[in-house]
Each structure stands twice: as C-alpha cells, then as structure tokens.
Amino acid sequence: MKLLYKKTELPFEYPFTISGGRTKTHQPSLIVALQLGNWIGYGEAPAITYYNITVEQMIAGIESKKTMIEKFAFTAPDRYWHYLHHLIEHNPFLICALDIAAWDLFGQMHNKPLFEVWNDKSLPGREGWKNIPLTDYTIGIDSIENMVEKMQQHSSPVYKIKLGTANDIATMEALRKHTDAVFRVDANAGWTLDEALEKIPVLKELGVELVEQPLAKDNIEGMKILYEQSPLPLFADESCVFENDVEKCATCFHGINIKLVKCSGITPALRMIEKARQLGLKIMMGSMNESTVGSAAIAHFLPQLDYVDMDGPLLLKEDIATGLTYLNNEVYVSGKPGLGIRMQPGFWE
Numbered sequence: 001m002k003l004l005y006k007k008t009e010l011p012f013e014y015p016f017t018i019s020g021g022r023t024k025t026h027q028p029s030l031i032v033a034l035q036l037g038n039w040i041g042y043g044e045a046p047a048i049t050y051y052n053i054t055v056e057q058m059i060a061g062i063e064s065k066k067t068m069i070e071k072f073a074f075t076a077p078d079r080y081w082h083y084l085h086h087l088i089e090h091n092p093f094l095i096c097a098l099d100i101a102a103w104d105l106f107g108q109m110h111n112k113p114l115f116e117v118w119n120d121k122s123l124p125g126r127e128g129w130k131n132i133p134l135t136d137y138t139i140g141i142d143s144i145e146n147m148v149e150k151m152q153q154h155s156s157p158v159y160k161i162k163l164g165t166a167n168d169i170a171t172m173e174a175l176r177k178h179t180d181a182v183f184r185v186d187a188n189a190g191w192t193l194d195e196a197l198e199k200i201p202v203l204k205e206l207g208v209e210l211v212e213q214p215l216a217k218d219n220i221e222g223m224k225i226l227y228e229q230s231p232l233p234l235f236a237d238e239s240c241v242f243e244n245d246v247e248k249c250a251t252c253f254h255g256i257n258i259k260l261v262k263c264s265g266i267t268p269a270l271r272m273i274e275k276a277r278q279l280g281l282k283i284m285m286g287s288m289n290e291s292t293v294g295s296a297a298i299a300h301f302l303p304q305l306d307y308v309d310m311d312g313p314l315l316l317k318e319d320i321a322t323g324l325t326y327l328n329n330e331v332y333v334s335g336k337p338g339l340g341i342r343m344q345p346g347f348w349e
Contacts, residue, residue: 001070004033004348005062007055010291011317014150017141019164019190022050027289027316030058030094033348034101036074041105041338042321044294045097045261058094069098077102081267092242092264099265100297100339107338114300114338118270132302134329135310136160136184144174151175157329158182160212160309164190168199172206184307186212189238193222197229204231210307212257212284213237223252235284235307243268246275255282255306260297262288273304287312292321296339299324299331320344 009028017023029046047055062069065087072083080102084095107114115129137156139147144167151159161175164187172183185208191199196214203211210233215222217238227234233254240249240256242263249256256276258269269285276283284307285298291313298310313319314326323341325332334340 001072001074002035003062003066003070004035005059006031006348007059008291008320010320012289012315013317014140014142014146014315016289016315018162018186019141019188020050024049027312028055029291029294030055030097031291031293031320031347032062032097032101034074034098034105036105036109039105039108041101041103041108042293042341042343043097043100043102043104043297044290045093046288046290046294047093048261048288051093051262053091053093058091058097061088061091061094074102074105077106078267081265085264093261096261096263096265099267100260100294103266103297104338104341111337113333113335113340114266114297115303115333118300118304129303129333132330133305133308134158135308135326135331136182137311137314137329138162138186138309139175141165144171147171148174148178151178154314156181158184158209160184160186160311163187169202172203172208176206180207183208184210184212184309186237187214189213189216191215193219193226196226200226200230200232208232210235210255213239220248220252227252227254233282235282237286243272243275246272246281247279250279250281253281255284257284257286257309259286259288260294266297269301273301282306284308285310289315291316292319292324292341293339293343296321296324296333296341299333300339302331320347 009026011026015023015025032043034041047053081099136158138160141162191214212235235255235257236249236253237257286309289312295310295312321341321343323334
C-alpha cells in the first residue's frame with residue numbers, strides 16, 4: 001500500500017463553544033489516503049484539544065512508522081486495525097483515520113457501500129438502508145440572542161443544544177419560544193449532580209428528548225443517583241470512549257454516544273454497537289466536526305443507530321469531498337462502493 005496524508009483546517013460558520021468556555025473558529029483535521037492498485041481509501045481524524053490530540057502529533061506518528069503502515073499485506077480492515085493497534089501506541093485518532101481508509105478501500109475492493117458490507121441480518125439494524133434516524137443540528141453556547149438567531153437561520157426538526165452555564169434554563173425557555181422542534185441537550189460534563197437533578201425535570205417540560213453527558217466522566221456514583229431519578233434518558237459521551245467503557249455505562253446511562261475518533265475507528269465501533277445492544281443500551285453516534293470524509297463513515301452506520309449527531313458538514317463553511325446528501329436532516333450516502341465519496345479536485349496538490 002501507499003499512504004498519503006494532509007492537514008486541513010476548515011472554518012466554522014460560527015465560532016463553536018461548549019461548556020468550560022472552549023471555543024474554536026476552525027477545525028483542524030488529518031486526512032489520509034491508502035492506495036492499493038487502482039483503489040484509494042480515504043479517512044479522517046479531527047484534532048481535539050481537550051483530548052490533547054493535534055494533527056502534528058498524528059503526522060509524527062505516521063512519519064515514525066510509515067514504512068510499517070504501508071508494508072501490511074492488506075486483506076481485511078479488522079486485521080489491519082489489530083496490526084495498527086499494536087504498531088501505533090497511544091494514538092487512537094490516527095488509528096481511526098487509517099481504519100476508516102481501510103474500510104473504504106475494502107468496500108471498493110468488494111464493489112459494495114459499507115452499509116451493505118456490514119449487512120448481517122443476525123444483528124439488529126443491519127437489514128439495509130431503512131429506519132434511518134435524523135441528524136440534529138448543533139447550537140453552540142453563545143448569548144441567548146445569538147443562539148436564537150442561529151436556530152432561526154438553520155431550520156431543523158431536531159436541535160442539539162450545548163449547555164453548561166448559569167443561563168441554561170433561560171436559554172432553553174427562549175429557544176422554545178421560537179420552535180416546536182425536538183431538543184437534545186449536551187452538557188459536556190458541565191453540571192454537578194445537584195444542578196442536573198434541578199435542571200433535567202425542567203428540560204423535560206421544555207420538550208427535551210435526551211441529555212448527553214450531564215456530569216464529569218469520572219463521577220460514577222453521581223451518575224448512578226441521576227440515572228435512578230432522571231425523567232429523561234441519559235447518554236454517555238466522555239464516559240464512553242473505548243470498548244471496555246460500554247459495560248461500565250450500562251448501570252448509569254440509558255445509552256452511549258460512540259465517536260469514531262475516540263474509540264479508534266470503525267472496527268471497534270462495530271463491536272461497541274453489538275455489546276451495547278446485548279446490554280439493552282440505546283445507541284447514538286456523534287461527530288467531532290468532521291468534513292464529508294469522516295461524516296460518510298458515520299453515515300454508513302445509520303441503519304444500526306437510534307440517534308445520530310453528524311452535522312459536521314452543516315457547521316463548516318467549506319468541505320473537501322462530496323458524496324453525502326443532507327435533506328431536511330435526512331442523510332443519504334451516494335451508494336457507490338466503500339464510503340462513496342470523492343475528494344474535491346486538486347485536494348492533494
């Protein structure tokens with residue numbers, strides 16, 4: 001195989017803020033390509049500062065092991081993931097980018113889109129392209145006036161609202177005056193237990209569907225209390241990173257939010273879904289503001305999901321690939337083999 005890679009830094013339409021005052025105006029990402037014969041598979045890993053992951057770190061990981069990354073005799077992406085997992089230590093984001101590219105390559109080699117490659121009727125949700133959940137559109141933390149304006153400029157049947165400030169309830173009350181859309185709330189671990197117990201019943205009255213990561217990821221005892229008392233479903237995000245976190249979440253969350261970059265790719269995500277179903281957990285898959293490259297990987301999971309947050313291409317001003325269609329928050333893949341995407345002309349120049 002031959003490996004290509006490139007850093008991108010795509011601007012957001014609006015500055016994007018979550019709890020803790022973490023704001024960014026651009027999304028840096030690593031784009032990789034694996035070429036085998038006439039096939040080329042693409043992958044993406046966005047850099048996330050609060051996970052201490054930079055594009056430069058991922059590139060350094062590639063450059064230190066590039067010969068070995070290319071040397072693998074590729075036959076199946078799950079075997080390649082295991083090889084990378086041992087070859088590249090402590091860099092799940094980089095493994096994710098390469099794993100997505102490997103699955104894209106594999107789908108092209110078998111002339112099938114990935115959702116058809118995974119079509120196994122022995123597992124729930126793998127019967128084809130049906131029962132597709134709508135993606136939400138995320139409204140980041142801002143002044144109430146600006147959040148209302150963003151919502152009005154981007155009509156959506158489902159919104160994810162970032163919370164985690166003293167104005168949470170006032171914000172939600174103001175937003176509710178302007179839409180009947182479904183609300184989902186993401187606190188990004190920004191609440192204490194007392195705050196969550198106070199706010200969540202009010203949020204239910206305001207038409208909120210679910211709450212994502214209300215407490216700090218290590219506040220397990222607090223989550224168990226909240227799990228018993230919450231009138232809304234609770235979904236783990238920061239508390240569910242790797243495969244071994246799924247079982248831990250079963251006693252204090254109603255569902256999990258899988259992020260491909262955090263768990264290290266498509267290969268472990270497939271196993272996480274299977275485990276979550278066995279434990280009776282609902283499944284969401286979320287984005288880290290990926291372009292169409294990484295978002296296409298999420299899209300092929302849609303028949304297996306209960307909820308999805310894959311609005312990266314909607315939040316970014318620019319994109320680097322085509323192959324996804326967003327229509328009133330329904331997401332459609334192209335139907336072409338693998339991820340079904342095409343890079344914009346001149347991207348690798």
